[in-house]
Amino acid sequence: MGELGDALVAMHGARHRFRSLRATIREWRDGPLSRQAAVRFGETPAGKQSGYAELIDGVGDDVREWQTSEGAWRLWFERPYRLREERDESVPGIELGIREGRRWWMHDRRFGSHSNAHDLSVGSEVGAQAEPLLDPSPFLGAFRFETRGRGELAGREAILLYGKRRPGGVHSLALDRLGDEVSELELAVDAERGVLLRRSLLLDERPYQVTELVAVAFDEPFPAGTFAPR
Amino acid sequence: MTDLAELFELWNAAPESFDTLRATIRHWQDTELQEEALEREMSQSEERGGSSHLIVIGLSDGQEPKVSEQTIRLWLGRPGRMREEFEGEYAQTRVLNGRKLWVRAPAIGVIEQDVDGESGLGGHHRILFSPLAIAPGAELELGGRTTVAGRAGITVRAAPRTPGEPIGLGLGAGGADEYELVADAERGVLLKIECRLEGAPFDIVEFVEISFDEQLDPGVFELSLERGERVRSHKELAAGHEHGLTLEEAAGRASFRLFVPDAVSPSAHAMVMYSKTQEQPPSPERVHIHYSDVETERQFSLEEQPAGTHEARPAGFEPVDLEGVQAWVWAPAKRRRFMPVRVRLEREGTQIELSSQDLGRDELVDIARRLVPAPKPPRSG
Numbered sequence: 001m002g003e004l005g006d007a008l009v010a011m012h013g014a015r016h017r018f019r020s021l022r023a024t025i026r027e028w029r030d031g032p033l034s035r036q037a038a039v040r041f042g043e044t045p046a047g048k049q050s051g052y053a054e055l056i057d058g059v060g061d062d063v064r065e066w067q068t069s070e071g072a073w074r075l076w077f078e079r080p081y082r083l084r085e086e087r088d089e090s091v092p093g094i095e096l097g098i099r100e101g102r103r104w105w106m107h108d109r110r111f112g113s114h115s116n117a118h119d120l121s122v123g124s125e126v127g128a129q130a131e132p133l134l135d136p137s138p139f140l141g142a143f144r145f146e147t148r149g150r151g152e153l154a155g156r157e158a159i160l161l162y163g164k165r166r167p168g169g170v171h172s173l174a175l176d177r178l179g180d181e182v183s184e185l186e187l188a189v190d191a192e193r194g195v196l197l198r199r200s201l202l203l204d205e206r207p208y209q210v211t212e213l214v215a216v217a218f219d220e221p222f223p224a225g226t227f228a229p230r
Numbered sequence: 231m232t233d234l235a236e237l238f239e240l241w242n243a244a245p246e247s248f249d250t251l252r253a254t255i256r257h258w259q260d261t262e263l264q265e266e267a268l269e270r271e272m273s274q275s276e277e278r279g280g281s282s283h284l285i286v287i288g289l290s291d292g293q294e295p296k297v298s299e300q301t302i303r304l305w306l307g308r309p310g311r312m313r314e315e316f317e318g319e320y321a322q323t324r325v326l327n328g329r330k331l332w333v334r335a336p337a338i339g340v341i342e343q344d345v346d347g348e349s350g351l352g353g354h355h356r357i358l359f360s361p362l363a364i365a366p367g368a369e370l371e372l373g374g375r376t377t378v379a380g381r382a383g384i385t386v387r388a389a390p391r392t393p394g395e396p397i398g399l400g401l402g403a404g405g406a407d408e409y410e411l412v413a414d415a416e417r418g419v420l421l422k423i424e425c426r427l428e429g430a431p432f433d434i435v436e437f438v439e440i441s442f443d444e445q446l447d448p449g450v451f452e453l454s455l456e457r458g459e460r461v462r463s464h465k466e467l468a469a470g471h472e473h474g475l476t477l478e479e480a481a482g483r484a485s486f487r488l489f490v491p492d493a494v495s496p497s498a499h500a501m502v503m504y505s506k507t508q509e510q511p512p513s514p515e516r517v518h519i520h521y522s523d524v525e526t527e528r529q530f531s532l533e534e535q536p537a538g539t540h541e542a543r544p545a546g547f548e549p550v551d552l553e554g555v556q557a558w559v560w561a562p563a564k565r566r567r568f569m570p571v572r573v574r575l576e577r578e579g580t581q582i583e584l585s586s587q588d589l590g591r592d593e594l595v596d597i598a599r600r601l602v603p604a605p606k607p608p609r610s611g
Contacts, residue, residue: 005235010240012234012365015391045329102279120279141363141398145242166245166360 003147007159007189010031014116014194018080021134021195023154023216027073027091031066033208040203041181052180066183070178072214075130076215082227097126098229115229128177133196133211143164143185152186153197154213158188162205193218234370237386239414241362245419250446251306255355255381258299259402263432267405270427274393274566291513301438304355311451312355313396324353325453332453332461340455343464355435357399358420367518368409376412378421379437383412392488397549399423402433409443417442444536460552462510470506480517486536486580488517491599497525514539531588537581540574545572552599563590573598 010017026195042053059065071090077083083099089109096107104126105115116122132138143163165183184205188198197216200207243412300320304314312326322335326345335342348385357363369506373385388409392398396404403409422436455461472483483504495499501520505513516535523529530603543549547558557575562568570585573594581600584594 002235002239004242005233005237008362009233009235012238012370025447137366140365141241141360142239144246165252 001158004161005146006191007147008140008145008160009189010159010189010191010194011187011196012140012194014137015135018084018195018218019191020222021075021215021216022077022220022222023075024073025073026070026210026214028070028212029068031068031139031209033203033206035066037183037201037203037208038181041046046180050180059201063218073129076222076226077130077134078227079118080220081127083130084227085126085130093129098227098228099124099126099128107230121201122202123184129211131200132178133213136189136194136196136199138175139163139185139187145187147163148186152193153188154216156193156197156216157191158197159191161187163187187213190216234372237370237372237384238362238365240413240418241365242418244362244414245360246294247417247419248306248442249308250443252305252441252444252446253437255302255304256299256436256438257302257433258297258434260297260432262296262428263404263427263430264405267407267425267427267432269405269568271396271405275395278392302355303587304353305446305450305453306359307446312353312416313450314355314494325454326353327451327452330497334453334459334607338467339510340453340459340461341464341467342461358435359410359435362417363398364411373410375415379440380417381421381422381437381440386411386413386416399425406432412436417463432535441459469506472546473501474503475502477502477503477519477604480519482607484517485515487578488534488604489577489580489582490519490532490604491521491597492602494521495523495526500525500587512601528586528588530584530589533583533585535581536578537579539581544574547572550595552595557595557601559591559595559600577601578603 002226021180038052038056041047042056047053069090069092070152071088073085073093075083075085081101082097084099085094085097087093087095089095094106095109096143098105100122104124105113105117105130106124106126107113114124116124143165145161148160151160164187178201184199184202186198186200186202186207187196189195190197195216196211196213198210198212200211201209239268298539299318300315303313303315303317305311310328312324312325314322314324316322316324320335321417322333324334325332331343331345331346332340333343362464370387370389371387373387376383379563388394388411389407393407399409403423403425403457404595406427408426408429410422410424410426411420412422413419421440423432424431424436425433475483477488477490478502480502498521501522503518505516505518507515509512514535519532519534521530521532543558544560547560550557550559552575553578555575559574560572562571568587570587571589572593573584575582575598582598582599586594589597
């Protein structure tokens with residue numbers, strides 16, 4: 001049995017391989033290279049057809065949009081679906097998000113606090129960034145993977161995969177959130193649990209956006225109130 | 231093959247495991263059971279708090295066959311070349327060569343369109359060549375060895391991870407509670423997909439003949455025109471249809487009298503389309519009005535054309551008297567709730583069909599009773 005098959009099966013079965021997870025996650029983005037990736041996709045027939053090219057033109061050379069940034073966020077997750085995420089000010093997104101099943105509550109530095117307590121059919125981005133790390137199965141089929149050996153991240157054994165996006169055909173919410181412009185990536189798959197210890201988006205094999213677990217613990221009990229809104 | 235890891239490695243490489251392919255595919259469907267499965271999927275999705283809406287198009291007056299079978303011949307070549315020939319009632323030929331796609335069907339003739347060239351290989355059956363795309367939505371279990379189309383295969387049992395959640399096999403497979411897949415032991419491509427509901431198959435796609443990496447005649451990936459045939463663009467096909475009209479504008483264009491409900495909710499919005507008579511596909515002059523209510527999220531439509539275009543009394547419809555105007559009503563059985571209720575009537579030389587997936591029989595009949603001539607635009611000059 002090869003490393004590649006092991007990693008793919010681990011990714012597929014991640015949802016069965018842990019009950020809870022606590023992690024600190026580093027987020028890094030190379031602004032100019034991100035812009036280059038976006039522009040390149042905008043120039044493809046698919047990018048033109050989807051209106052992506054106009055979107056990128058609209059953003060133009062706005063330096064704030066294409067700044068290099070780095071920051072950290074923290075995640076607590078417990079099955080079947082209880083989640084807490086806290087972001088540093090340097091990381092774009094919700095400062096504090098809590099989700100239990102379909103119910104969510106969030107605090108945003110700019111827009112204040114919101115929840116869907118009044119109407120559970122209202123969705124949000126709470127948990128959206130964590131989901132592909134916790135269940136990376138949507139990447140299967142959409143990318144052609146090859147192994148790049150083994151490594152260690154956050155004190156855990158990882159199988160490293162390089163994936164090249166396949167044209168057409170595979171769609172899911174997770175892939176839509178990843179973005180059409182992502183044509184290649186590198187994943188560090190936890191060999192035992194199947195979660196992603198690192199996800200790097202690449203342009204010509206150079207990383208322009210990296211999400212990486214710098215500390216992780218599985219199957220711990222969490223203190224009461226972890227999943228309670230502030 | 232002993233475990234899923236080997237299967238996943240095989241599936242990971244399956245889309246690129248051949249340069250050319252020539253095949254014959256059999257597609258068998260039990261349409262009654264398929265509807266039941268789809269209905270179940272929608273209910274399960276709603277139970278989880280999701281919403282489901284199925285748009286039903288191309289309603290026919292006749293009875294649909296309970297079981298249907300279609301043969302498809304398929305040729306694939308890299309890069310980006312494909313020919314699909316669908317035989318049977320819905321015969322069609324589709325040829326893709328790079329960024330050009332040609333579609334030939336009896337009703338529309340030959341249509342040419344530009345495609346982005348990134349649509350993946352395999353046309354309607356591309357999931358057969360990208361089997362790993364099924365994995366995110368399915369729990370998988372290896373079965374025994376078998377043979378399909380003369381090729382050694384591995385049986386894989388699949389079940390949706392979440393009941394009622396689609397697993398990427400398309401609408402026809404919707405609602406299955408179990409799938410039997412057969413993967414080619416050498417190439418990984420799927421030789422067979424059987425969708426089941428409580429053990430009974432309702433949709434089977436399987437190769438009856440398949441060969442890889444043959445030298446294919448390049449002419450296969452061209453569409454030769456037959457005598458009298460001409461290629462039309464998508465733009466030409468769409469010519470004669472006007473969207474986004476007001477009711478008055480549509481009434482002004484139609485050669486027949488247009489009818490509309492005497493009143494609708496203030497939160498209802500009408501989308502109006504007028505179509506001229508067309509030869510290809512054969513289609514009468516018609517006006518389509520679609521009302522959607524943003525507050526109640528309910529919708530209904532009116533399709534109007536000159537009387538005599540369709541049977542005034544279609545089979546399976548029940549008569550209903552609208553104060554002197556004879557109308558005909560069809561309402562789906564309870565388990566076919568996604569099928570629309572339909573009311574057909576004729577008034578002053580206009581055949582009108584109302585349909586809705588949201589309104590009940592009585593509500594739709596009441597709207598039919600309250601139809602009045604649409605206002606026409608004032609004459610200019």
